[in-house]
Amino acid sequence: YAMLLSLIFLIVLVAAVVGFVFRHEIKTNFESNLDLALRDYNVTADRHSEAVDTIQRTLHCCGVQNYSDWERTEYFTQRGIPRSCCKSQDDCSEEDLKDVNKAKLKVFVDGCFFLVTSTMESKMSVVAGISFGVACFQLVGIILACCLSQYITNNQYEMV
8 A cells, every 4th residue: 555655656746847847848838739729720519629719718818829819710711700709799790700900899809828827827836735735645644554564564473
């Protein structure tokens, strides 16, 4: 049991160190994947499209860097900016979404990349605290398991 807890503890420790060391690569990879999801955005119930819509609705953002990123997509030429970018669903017509100048007044202008990364960074202290707490419980479990094993080994030949 102590060995299993030690293995899990080491895996969590390595994951935390790798996440900290490669955080810039993770950001770059996220930005390129978000940009790719915008380019491949479509109306069907695609997981990537749903993720983009969810991010835009939840964080009140539009595009990667800003709302004009949608101009470079195939979706924009057909339908304009997606409705998930609209500040108010009632006040967002299809004609407004096809014109970038009109859309500027109707959609969120901030890009999602900065908002997602800043939200993640602001929550990192909570994640780090919870991870530290779990690691402490794992260490206590490892120590207690070793003590129990030692106690059992020492009293192996004792009469009952």
